[in-house]
Amino acid sequence: MKLCPFCGRAIDDDARYCSGCGKKINEHDEITHNPITEAMLHYDEMPDVITKRKRKIVRCPRCGEHSLHPLSETTTSVQTSGGGYSSGKGCLGWLLFGPVGLLCGGLGQKQRTSIHTDNKLYWICNECGFKFRNLDDWNNEIESKIKQQKLEQYSAITLAVLAVLFLLIGEGMEFLGLLFFAIGVADGVLAFTLSQIIKREKEDYEKLQEESLE
Known part of the structure; x- marks a missing residue:
């Protein structure tokens, strides 16, 4: 034609x-x-x-039924920050005023209280009552933890480099080097802990994905 x-x-x-x-x-x-x-x-x-194209349908991973209804659970936590020593201010004070400037790290540190609200989505099976995570919501949560883990990892590396630098310079700056080293170790431990949590959650996520999607 x-x-x-x-x-x-x-x-x-x-x-x-x-x-x-x-x-x-x-x-x-x-x-x-x-x-x-x-x-x-x-x-x-x-x-x-x-x-x-195969449409992915959510089913109950326990009984295999498709009769489900969504549930949103909200948890509220109170977090307190501040009121401690600021290594950044202490470092700046050291550079400007010498050893006495280390006291600047404790100035202006007001304690702040914040309320954090966390929402998690679940599916509830209408047949057996089994509750399991919404995969999309869970995936977003894992991605957020991955970003936090990377930030802690970068912070640990940066502080470790600064610690070595101050220790090599000497001339009374060893204290800052040790301080940065201690904070870097804490960030490194937190980054490692988050990586293990993320690893376990990914395994559980993949298992639930296989059991609840068809």
């Missing part, structure tokens, strides 16, 4: 007149290429991607 050079309608290859606009078709007329019309001509030849 070919396309009418005037209206773009699909017509037979040997047609002398267009069945759409009625104009005469000459062999020397330029054929109009309409990508939409051409795609429609071969529509039956195209694979049905939509029908062949």
